[in-house]
Amino acid sequence: MRPVPPCGWIAPWRRSSLPDLALPPAVEDPSPAAQAWRTAGLAAALFAIDPSGLGGVVLRAQVGPVRQRWTALFRALLPQDIPLRRVPAGVSDDRLIGGLDLTATLRSGRPVAERGLLSEADGGVLVLAMAERLSPSAAARIAMALDTGEVAVERDGLTARMPTRFGVVAEDEGLAEEAPPTVLTERLGLHLDLERLSQRDLADWPFDLETVTAARKLLPDVRAGGAALEALCATAVALGIASLRAPLQALRAACAAAALNGRTSVEEADSALAAALILAPRATRLPTPAEPEEPGETDAETPAGEAEPRPEDPAAAKDDGEAELSERVLDATAAAIPKGLLDKLKLAGQAPRGPQTTGAAGAAKLSLDRGRPIGARAGRPRSGVRLNLVETLRAAAPWQPLRRADTTGGKVAIRAEDFRVTRFKQKSETATVFAVDASGSTAFHRLAEAKGAVELLLADCYVRRDQVALLAFRGTGAELLLPPTRSLVRAKRALAALPGGGGTPLAAAIESASALGVTLLRRGITPLLVFLTDGQANIARDGRPGRPQAQADAEKAARHLASQRLSVLLVDTSPRPSEKARALAAAMAALYLPLPQADARKLDAAVRATLAR
Structure with missing residues (x-):
């Protein structure tokens, strides 16, 4: 049998991830x-x-x-x-x-x-x-x-x-x-x-079949010590991995790596390889570097009269060895984390609830006449409902011996309770409702930029055949300038005619957008509400001016909107991130997106990228 070739030279992701394992001279410094x-x-x-x-x-x-x-x-x-x-x-x-x-x-x-x-x-x-x-x-x-x-x-x-x-x-x-x-x-x-x-x-x-077959036969004899398991668990904790399956899978991978090298015991290189392959892609954070100890800190923490463990103490030497092994495995795993992985995880964690893509298909719903088949249920065929013949025969088949004894003639006896009809699942349409703050504060800051961003988003929705609606709020109330439609011309015309100035009736805007979203939901359309505002409410629900009452009414309307379980995005259009806008987004359970010093195209790109996730 051929000797099992060493796998140590195959460093995952890049060479620095496993410093103890060298590459062959013929493939020094390979490309990523x-x-x-x-x-x-x-x-x-x-x-x-x-x-x-x-x-x-x-x-x-x-x-x-x-x-x-x-x-x-x-x-x-x-x-x-x-x-x-x-x-x-x-x-x-x-x-x-x-x-x-x-x-x-x-x-x-x-x-x-x-x-x-x-x-x-x-x-x-x-x-x-x-x-x-x-x-x-x-x-x-x-x-x-x-x-x-x-x-x-x-x-x-x-x-x-x-x-x-x-x-x-x-x-x-x-x-x-x-x-x-x-x-x-x-x-x-x-x-x-x-x-x-x-x-x-x-x-x-x-690797070839002979090598892997030999390693598979050797795998039951491979043993891993407690130090290897402790190092893998410590690495998983340092990388923010909550699942217990990950370190156990890494331990199995370390045993397989040892068997591939022809060994019956797991060594440090096997643990480092397993951690880089199993734990690095699951990392949710980078390990925190250890802070250097202050001079005299060890002496201050040692109780009086208690001797400090000597270097030759077996128990202390064992603990130090396990700690060093954990640190080396952690360093190798941290170096193997794919570039940009943590940024992707951070953005993915900010995704809004419900439909996650502007213009994409909405939430799934059951249907009896069209869509993707998802099985069958008991029921009689009627107008618009399709009989599932195979499932009907399948339901009747176990009862044939009993039914043949009671009836004469016919090879298969089918009764009414055997009928099965096909169920379908289809994606509902999606409607994006833009609620634009056209009050004086927003008009002074960036109403033109908000208009440009909404116009770009409208064009994107039109390409994807998504319905759009435009709601503007200024003065003492909110007005639905454009009911849900697929007409890009009507949407642009309504947006261009949007004036600016006046108070900020934020509570009225939230209630109007919430009511429109619920109406669309009852019609089988998945709504997505996008608010563009600075969160500075100064007009109460009854139309009277006053910031304290207006802000209280807006928060109350936001909490009611959160109870509707709609997908909401709040884009803060103030010059700097506003705490009021952030608090309002939290009250309505919306995704908060601050965009200081953003032009129309940056606003459009940020909103579309966030919704796409």
Whole structure:
């Protein structure tokens, strides 16, 4: 058997991430793209060694030669007898978990179970095509099978539990508006991003089937000490990772790395590799550097009469060694954090509730006549409702032996309670309601810039076939200048005729926008409210001037708007971020976006980027 080649020279992300591991002289100082590709190769090798232990791989890459090359090389690391099942995005529950085999049941006259993809993938790998479009129910069933190691089937008169252990490759095509379900990605240890790689960056990996097979046989004998587990847990805590699965998956990856190197014990390099591959992509913060101790601080904290541990003390030396190991693993993992990851997480955490994209499809709703099929339910076919013949036969099949004894003639006896009709799910339309502050304070500061930004947003909504509405408030009340429409010409005309000046009836504007949003919601349209204001209310709800009462009425209207559970964005148009506008956004449970010294195009870009997330 060939000796297992060392994997230490494959440093994840960049060389500085693992300072103890050197690169071969022939590939000194490789490009970041080459390092990323070799990191992907190392991840594929570790996953091929322990598919069920690592959970799986989230492979973020568009359809093309890069993803095809990774998939082909990974498949070459798996034995031919290991099952590899591909799951489409719109997979049904029958195909995923199994159920009643309709053909065999009708032929034999008794219920016959059919295996699903989850049980067929036992001992192998499940490939999720377009994982970002996987339904929540399918993701939950896959996650449950990963956790329990079995598939439970209780439907169509069948009750069965089939053991299954598999790994998952979730193919994410990298669409900005969609991502694989969190319930699934949390259980997948390896996260790879190959979007920036091109075909010229691809090369063969230094692993083959024989090497991975030898490591797989050696894996049960690999042992990890308490120091390695403590170092991985400490690294997870320092990076702000709350899930307990991450350090456990990192420990399994460290064992697989040791087996790949032909060792039966986990060493520091294995822990550093595992932490860089498993923990770095999950980081939510950078580790806080340790502050240097002040001179004499140790002496002051040592109680009188108690001797300080000597360097040769075994217990003290062990604690120091574990602390140093944790620090080295943490340093290697921090260096492996992908550039810009924390900024993306910070922006993603500011996303508004409800629909997250201007002009995109709104919230999903059930339908009986059109949309994407999502299953069937009991019911009789009537006007506009489609009969699901297969599900009807499936519901009637278990009762055929009893019905044949009661009736004569006919091979299949179907009764009214067997009828099943198809259910559909479709996306509702989206309407963006712009509430523009045209009062004197805003007109003095940046009403023209707000108009320009709204005009750009209107054009963007028109391209996406999104409905838009324009509501302006000034003087003593709010006025709906443009009801929800798709006409860009009408929207621009109403916006150009918007005058400025007068008081700020903020409470009236919030109530009018809230009422319009509720009306759209009742019509099956998903509303999105965008307020452009400085938050300086000076006109009360009854139309009388007075800042204290006006501000109180505005906060009361904002709290009422928050109870409506609508998606709201408040853009602060004051010269500097205003505390009143921030408090108002918090009261209405809205996303607050301060834009000091912003022109129309910057305002448009910031609003669209925030809503897109």
